[in-house]
Amino acid sequence: MSELNEFVKIRIEKLKALREKGINPYPSAAYDQSHHSNEIVHKFRDLQPGEHKEDVAVSVAGRLMTIRDMGKSVFAHIQDGKGKIQIYIRKDSLGEAAFEVFKLLDLGDIIGVKGFPFKTKTGEVSVHAKTLEVLSKSLHPMPEKWHGLTDLEIRYRNRYVDLMVNDDVRKTFEIRSKVVSAMRKYLDSNNFLEVETPMMHSIPGGAAAKPFKTHHNALDMDMFLRIAPELYLKRLLVGGFERVYEINRNFRNEGISIKHNPEFTMLEAYQAYGNNESVMTLTENLLAEAAKASGHGLKLKVGPTEEEQVEVDFTPPFKRLPLLQALKELGGIDYETVDIEELKRRVKGTSAVVKHIDSLSKAELAYMLFGELCESKLVQPTFITDFPVEVSPLAKAKADNPSLTERFELFILGRELANGFSELNDPIDQRKRFEKQVDLRKAGDEEGMYLDEDFILALSYGMPPAGGVGIGIDRLLMFLTNSPSIRDVILFPLLRHRDDEEKMIFE
RNA sequence: GAGUCGUUAGCUCAGCUGGUAGAGCACCGCACUUUUAAUGCGGUUGUCCCGGGUUCGAACCCCGGACGACUCACCA
Numbered sequence: 015m016s017e018l019n020e021f022v023k024i025r026i027e028k029l030k031a032l033r034e035k036g037i038n039p040y041p042s043a044a045y046d047q048s049h050h051s052n053e054i055v056h057k058f059r060d061l062q063p064g065e066h067k068e069d070v071a072v073s074v075a076g077r078l079m080t081i082r083d084m085g086k087s088v089f090a091h092i093q094d095g096k097g098k099i100q101i102y103i104r105k106d107s108l109g110e111a112a113f114e115v116f117k118l119l120d121l122g123d124i125i126g127v128k129g130f131p132f133k134t135k136t137g138e139v140s141v142h143a144k145t146l147e148v149l150s151k152s153l154h155p156m157p158e159k160w161h162g163l164t165d166l167e168i169r170y171r172n173r174y175v176d177l178m179v180n181d182d183v184r185k186t187f188e189i190r191s192k193v194v195s196a197m198r199k200y201l202d203s204n205n206f207l208e209v210e211t212p213m214m215h216s217i218p219g220g221a222a223a224k225p226f227k228t229h230h231n232a233l234d235m236d237m238f239l240r241i242a243p244e245l246y247l248k249r250l251l252v253g254g255f256e257r258v259y260e261i262n263r264n265f266r267n268e269g270i271s272i273k274h275n276p277e278f279t280m281l282e283a284y285q286a287y288g289n290n291e292s293v294m295t296l297t298e299n300l301l302a303e304a305a306k307a308s309g310h311g312l313k314l315k316v317g318p319t320e321e322e323q324v325e326v327d328f329t330p331p332f333k334r335l336p337l338l339q340a341l342k343e344l345g346g347i348d349y350e351t352v353d354i355e356e357l358k359r360r361v362k363g364t365s366a367v368v369k370h371i372d373s374l375s376k377a378e379l380a381y382m383l384f385g386e387l388c389e390s391k392l393v394q395p396t397f398i399t400d401f402p403v404e405v406s407p408l409a410k411a412k413a414d415n416p417s418l419t420e421r422f423e424l425f426i427l428g429r430e431l432a433n434g435f436s437e438l439n440d441p442i443d444q445r446k447r448f449e450k451q452v453d454l455r456k457a458g459d460e461e462g463m464y465l466d467e468d469f470i471l472a473l474s475y476g477m478p479p480a481g482g483v484g485i486g487i488d489r490l491l492m493f494l495t496n497s498p499s500i501r502d503v504i505l506f507p508l509l510r511h512r513d514d515e516e517k518m519i520f521e
Numbered sequence: 522g523a524g525u526c527g528u529u530a531g532c533u534c535a536g537c538u539g540g541u542a543g544a545g546c547a548c549c550g551c552a553c554u555u556u557u558a559a560u561g562c563g564g565u566u567g568u569c570c571c572g573g574g575u576u577c578g579a580a581c582c583c584c585g586g587a588c589g590a591c592u593c594a595c596c597a
Contacts, residue, residue, distance in 0.1 A: 020566060021531055021548060064555085080557075087554035104554055121547075134555055158532035158546050160558050165532085167589050179532095223596070268596050269522080278597070367594060423597095430597060461596090486597050499590095500597095512588065514570075 021155045026520070028118045029151050037115060039151035045126045048073045051092070051099035054131055054139060061133040066142065068130045074099055074141055075126040075149060077178065078119060080159055088116070089140075092125065093178075100140040101127050112146055121159075122152030122178075154518070170507050183502075186495045189308050190503060193494060194261060194487065196307030197281060197300050204296075206257040206283060211246035213239060213263065219469065220244030220408070222461040224267040226276075239265035244408065244482065245469045247284050248437060251480050252472045259283035261487065272499045273429065276508050279487040286478040289410075289436040290420040293481035294397055297424060297432050298330035300485065301395070308494035316427060316496050324393060326426060326493065332395040334422075337384050340398055345387035349380050357383065370457070377402030377417055392425035401435075407447040407463060409435035431490060434483030441473035 032039050049057070049072050058067065076094035086105040091098045105113045107129075119125065126147040133139050157163040162179050169176040169183075176183050198208065216235065218225040220242030228237050243260050250258045261281045270276060281300075285292055305312050305328040317323035338349040347360065357379035358371055364386040368374070374382075381402050392398070401421040403411055409419035421435035438444050448465040455462030491503040501507035 019531070024548070082556045082559050083553090084556065084559075085553040087556085089556040089559080091557080100557075102555075106554075134557090136555070136557075138555095138557075140555090155531040155547065160546060161533040163532070165528095165589090167528090168532090170589090221597085264597085266596070269594080271593095271596085272591080274596060280597080365593070433597075484597085489597070510588065514587080 022153055022518070025120055025151070025153045025155075028120065029153070031118050032115065032148060032151065035111075035115060035118075037148055039148050041147070041149065045075050045147070045149055046073055047075050047094070047126075050074070050096035051076065051094050052096040054099055054141065055097070058131045058133065058139045061131070061139065063133050063137045064135045066130065066132040070130050071128065072131055072141055073126060073128040074101070076124065077152075078121055078123045078125060079156075081119075081121060086113075092127065100134070100138050101129070101143050102132070102134070102140050103143045103146065108143055108146060115148065116146055119148070120152060120155075122154070122156045123148065124150040124152070166501075167509070170501055171509055171512075173505055186491075186497065186503060187505060189495050190491050192307045192309075193304045193491060196303045198261065200300055200303045201257075201259050201283060204257070206259045206285075207255055209247070209250060209255070209258050209260055210262065211243045211250075211260060213265075215240050217464045217466045219464060219466045220246075221264075221266075222405075222463060224460050226265050226267045241266055242280070242484070243282050244484070245466055247282055247482070248477060248480070249469065249472045251284055251286050251437075252475055252477045256286040256478070257284070270508065272501075273489065273492075275488065275500050275504050278500070278504075281485045281487055282482065283485075284437070284480055284482040286480045288481035289479065290399070290422055290434060290481050293434045293483040294332075294334070294422055295330075296481075297397075297434065297483050297485065298332055298395075301328050301424075301431075301490070302330055304328075304490060304494060310494065314494065314496075316493055318498060324427065327394060332397055332424065334397045334399055336400040337398050337402075337418075338380060338400065340388045340392075341380055341384050344391045345383055347380070347383060347387070349376075354379065361386075373457075375402070375404055378404050381405050389425060389430070390428040393427055395424060395426045395431075397422040397424050404450075406435065407451055408438055408444075410438045410440075411443075426493060429489060430486075431493075432483055432485040434481065437477070437480045437482050439473060439477040439479060441470055444473055445470050 029039055051074060054072055054074065061067065074092065074094060076092035078090055079093045079098060080091045082089040088103040090101050090103065092101055103116055108116065126149050127141055127143045128145045129141045129143040131139060132142050157175060157179050163169060163175055202208070214237045216237055218238040218241050221244065223241040225238040225241050228239065230237055242264055247258050247260060259282060261279065263277045264280045265277050267276065268274065283293070283296060285296065302312060305314060312328045313325055315323040315325050341347050341349060354376045357376060361368055361371060361379055361382050366382060366386055399422045400412065400418040403417055403419050406419040406421045409421040412418045412420055419435060423430050424432035448463060451463035452465050488500050488503050492500060495503060497503050
């Protein structure tokens with residue numbers, strides 16, 4: 015018994031009918047596209063309505079998206095990688111046999127059309143078909159042409175369908191590509207070397223996060239998918255590369271939300287002989303390049319509706335605000351005068367879940383309150399600086415105040431977008447900081463870091479002073495494409511596996 | 522992990538107080554050689570997410586589950 019629905023059965027019958035006519039519905043010969051849809055539309059835009067260019071030969075290929083059948087003549091649109099173009103098919107110019115072939119086609123089929131350009135009497139640049147080839151028969155019906163596909167689950171699970179029918183989705187991922195490319199270009203032209211470091215780590219490090227665990231069979235060794243490339247990139251600074259960067263995936267075994275996907279793309283860049291100030295400037299420049307590449311320029315409007323839209327200005331320099339000052343200005347808490355018990359009371363008054371509040375220092379409490387009270391108020395790009403040393407185990411302490419670090423986080427519209435600091439290169443201090451993290455792990459903090467002996471060894475050889483920054487590429491793209499969910503900027507976001515998936519079993 | 526909402530034809534959605542399931546598009550047939558949501562006439566399409574329960578009778582009420590969306594928590 016077939017599980018296929020009637021639509022698929024009908025299409026399979028048409029597939030057989032094509033084969034009986036000697037047509038291979040999945041030919042292997044390369045198809046020569048003389049033009050893309052947009053090129054023809056542009057090139058012949060000045061034709062008069064009704065004007066033909068019979069002496070010009072063009073060929074286009076793409077997916078049949080609409081068909082308007084009038085018996086012996088048909089208008090249709092095909093969609094290629096650059097857009098849509100109308101084709102005009104007449105029985106008398108295509109020939110009886112080819113016209114019969116066309117009648118066996120369905121929406122969704124991929125075809126090639128050779129013919130000449132003309133402008134219809136209603137003014138649309140079109141291709142008058144002289145020959146037509148089936149390039150790939152589609153067996154599954156397409157979403158509805160007018161309302162399109164809106165079901166989020168189908169859009170995310172079967173992204174190819176989403177891309178077929180939703181132009182703005184294709185646009186989003188084209189912007190993503192351009193933005194990443196522009197950031198690469200900026201880094202490359204500033205003497206940064208792009209590198210690739212391991213994604214499988216025997217010791218997860220470089221961030222406070224829960225890792226995914228996996229196993230290597232031949233080595234009988236547990237491994238972790240990386241939570242950050244940081245420690246490897248700093249090893250490269252030890253090795254003598256002065257400027258390195260990596261754009262690739264990190265994996266964190268944590269919750270999924272509108273701003274979190276378990277695998278996400280991070281740009282990390284390290285600059286020897288720089289510090290947190292150098293990489294703040296680098297971040298500003300990178301984001302300015304990214305904003306330009308997105309096609310919006312440096313000022314862009316973000317928000318769900320016209321009324322709620324906010325203009326975000328990516329013009330450097332961004333505002334800089336020390337964390338404790340932000341706490342005072344935006345949270346109304348004066349760190350200098352407040353006592354620790356009052357901070358605890360204020361933390362308990364928020365919705366944050368805190369396990370062992372009594373073990374937290376005054377600085378850590380202040381850091382938590384910043385997250386609760388201030389982050390959401392940071393709308394325009396703002397560097398928050400001077401984070402407590404306890405929550406910054408890889409950052410260099412401030413010379414004039416060792417309880418704080420030369421670290422920054424960049425916030426836009428209340429969301430963290432980048433994190434950077436003067437890299438701690440004192441191996442003795444780094445060892446102590448790691449040991450504190452290990453103690454946190456032992457005390458039950460799943461996000462406490464592991465002690466990476468080889469990393470300490472690397473620092474012991476001497477790492478130049480350096481600034482480093484990580485920029486969340488997906489989050490950046492959310493701003494630049496005005497996407498409400500991180501899933502809208504990730505082609506294949508992680509969804510729970512379904513056992514009741516549609517199965518195409520053809521017998 | 523918790524709460525709220527949702528899941529009906531390939532797609533977009535109706536379906537009232539419980540009475541054998543509907544529309545538009547798509548699809549099939551017929552007509553039509555400049556349409557563009559083509560048009561006109563006729564027709565087909567269902568595990569109403571799954572499993573229990575209540576009831577003479579459940580898409581609808583109750584319980585459990587799956588998946589998704591949103592909010593919160595964690596986090597970038």
